[in-house]
Amino acid sequence: MSGAEAFCRERPFKVNWPVRCAWFAAILYALYAANYLDVSWARFVVGLGNGATFLAEMVPPDFSRWQLLIDNLIETVEIAIIASAFGVLFSLPIGLLAARNLLPSWVTWPARTFIALCRSFHPVIFAILFVKAVGFGPLAGILTLVFASIGFIGKLFAEAIEEISLKPVEALRASGAPFISVIIYAVLPQVLNRFIGFASYQFDANLRNSTMVGIVGAGGIGGTMFAAFQRFDYDFLAAILLSIIGLVMLSEFISIRIKRVFQ
Amino acid sequence: MTTADHYRWQRFTPRERLARFAVFLGFAVALAASMRTVEVIPEFLYDAPTQVLDLFKRMWPIEYSYYPEGVHHALVETLHIASLGTLLAIVMAIPVGILGASNIVRVPALNWLAKLILVSSRSVNTLVWALLFVAVFGPGALAGTICIAFRSIGFVGKLFAEALEECDPGPIEALTAAGAPWPSVFLKGFWPQAAPAFWGIALFRWDINVRESAVIGLVGAGGIGMVLDTAMNLFHWDRVALVLLSIFSVVIIAELVVTNIRKRII
Numbered sequence: 001m002s003g004a005e006a007f008c009r010e011r012p013f014k015v016n017w018p019v020r021c022a023w024f025a026a027i028l029y030a031l032y033a034a035n036y037l038d039v040s041w042a043r044f045v046v047g048l049g050n051g052a053t054f055l056a057e058m059v060p061p062d063f064s065r066w067q068l069l070i071d072n073l074i075e076t077v078e079i080a081i082i083a084s085a086f087g088v089l090f091s092l093p094i095g096l097l098a099a100r101n102l103l104p105s106w107v108t109w110p111a112r113t114f115i116a117l118c119r120s121f122h123p124v125i126f127a128i129l130f131v132k133a134v135g136f137g138p139l140a141g142i143l144t145l146v147f148a149s150i151g152f153i154g155k156l157f158a159e160a161i162e163e164i165s166l167k168p169v170e171a172l173r174a175s176g177a178p179f180i181s182v183i184i185y186a187v188l189p190q191v192l193n194r195f196i197g198f199a200s201y202q203f204d205a206n207l208r209n210s211t212m213v214g215i216v217g218a219g220g221i222g223g224t225m226f227a228a229f230q231r232f233d234y235d236f237l238a239a240i241l242l243s244i245i246g247l248v249m250l251s252e253f254i255s256i257r258i259k260r261v262f263q
Numbered sequence: 264m265t266t267a268d269h270y271r272w273q274r275f276t277p278r279e280r281l282a283r284f285a286v287f288l289g290f291a292v293a294l295a296a297s298m299r300t301v302e303v304i305p306e307f308l309y310d311a312p313t314q315v316l317d318l319f320k321r322m323w324p325i326e327y328s329y330y331p332e333g334v335h336h337a338l339v340e341t342l343h344i345a346s347l348g349t350l351l352a353i354v355m356a357i358p359v360g361i362l363g364a365s366n367i368v369r370v371p372a373l374n375w376l377a378k379l380i381l382v383s384s385r386s387v388n389t390l391v392w393a394l395l396f397v398a399v400f401g402p403g404a405l406a407g408t409i410c411i412a413f414r415s416i417g418f419v420g421k422l423f424a425e426a427l428e429e430c431d432p433g434p435i436e437a438l439t440a441a442g443a444p445w446p447s448v449f450l451k452g453f454w455p456q457a458a459p460a461f462w463g464i465a466l467f468r469w470d471i472n473v474r475e476s477a478v479i480g481l482v483g484a485g486g487i488g489m490v491l492d493t494a495m496n497l498f499h500w501d502r503v504a505l506v507l508l509s510i511f512s513v514v515i516i517a518e519l520v521v522t523n524i525r526k527r528i529i
Contacts, residue, residue, distance in 0.1 A: 046400075075301065120518075125510070132314060134311045139304070245386050248386035
């Protein structure tokens with residue numbers, strides 16, 4: 001009897017049919033989308049052949065024009081630094097204006113729309129518009145990344161402010177402190193540490209993006225890289241890519257050290 | 264009574280204060296140096312307002328009639344590139360994430376290999392990946408899809424590895440003690456704990472990919488970016504405005520969808 005009972009026992013790990021159906025649907029979708037996009041195995045295989053020649057031409061990387069490379073890298077870093085400084089500077093008040101627990105909705109609504117507008121376009125699109133507005137060169141890149149920074153830090157900063165404890169704010173308001181004092185003594189001490197974290201993250205992101213805005217003419221190493229692509233100068237391209245990866249890794253290392261200082 | 268005067272409360276040790284000061288000073292010096300040497304041409308700045316005004320004048324009125332013939336197909340293609348790229352990235356990121364989780368694979372060399380893959384995927388920008396794959400596969404949606412997939416591996420894989428490392432070891436020990444083979448330990452021990460985080464990450468990445476797949480067409484990797492590029496090269500600014508408006512609406516819709524699904528699964 002007890003043997004039969006054990007035999008009929010429910011399976012400990014039941015088959016989850018909805019999940020299986022979802023996986024199946026995902027595979028079907030992948031096939032449909034691949035068909036729609038005209039992605040096929042044959043093209044992929046041809047591409048792999050091209051890829052092999054491409055990689056072969058990249059080796060060995062050509063560092064003979066290192067002077068140009070260094071100049072471009074410096075410009076890239078400069079764009080990232082200036083854009084981060086101004087982006088952080090502007091996103092502080094805008095993030096504050098967008099915090100719904102401190103300000104009435106007629107203030108937060110425009111600020112939130114502005115942040116959403118900054119966030120929803122990719123930096124390249126901003127870069128194109130700014131190249132049209134202020135011409136080729138690093139200024140367009142700086143403006144682009146300032147807007148990208150406002151979109152990112154502004155949103156996170158507003159969310160951080162919305163999560164603060166309101167007790168110090170109430171205490172200060174009750175004792176009759178003006179709005180500026182409430183901000184400086186009750187709000188900022190609670191969020192400033194997180195703000196520094198966002199800012200250092202955004203600096204990393206800006207550095208990555210400043211290597212790219214040059215593709216549309218907004219300064220930095222991207223322009224040289226795009227030119228190397230179009231001239232099939234793949235060994236110089238390999239040198240550029242390696243130095244970009246090196247730069248990004250260096251900045252990640254520095255930002256880890258900086259975060260440790262502020263912990 | 265006098266001892267109280269000797270104690271002054273300070274939040275940080277002198278060393279910490281020095282380090283903070285050094286960071287701020289370093290940043291200020293770097294900023295000043297950059298501002299002095301960066302090549303900004305002031306003449307371009309003076310006529311910027313005129314240029315912006317001119318830009319908006321050319322963009323208005325938006326040429327809505329172009330949408331059915333020129334934009335719709337490219338927009339659908341963009342969404343397919345983003346979704347298929349995300350699916351491919353998920354398939355490739357799961358093994359890399361497992362390799363990177365130090366509580367599953369206990370070989371430091373393999374963990375390092377996974378870290379290397381993840382970091383190189385993330386440090387190359389999407390547009391640069393797109394350029395590379397356009398050179399390899401030729402212009403078109405195939406290059407775009409692979410580009411989106413490769414760029415996403417780093418993001419999805421890193422966060423998945425972190426989710427796996429945060430798993431509670433209790434159920435895993437129980438399964439190992441009962442003699443479960445490795446696939447069962449992973450499927451029944453690790454996966455149920457990491458799955459909600461994983462789907463959240465994948466959805467978030469899909470949202471990002473929709474934005475990115477809208478621009479990779481600028482370098483020839485398919486999608487609506489190619490329409491944007493053509494319109495700009497022909498100075499059809501009213502079509503540019505239409506493309507920007509459609510990108511904006513799709514991005515907003517994607518964000519709303521993701522937020523709603525996230526609320527349900529997490």
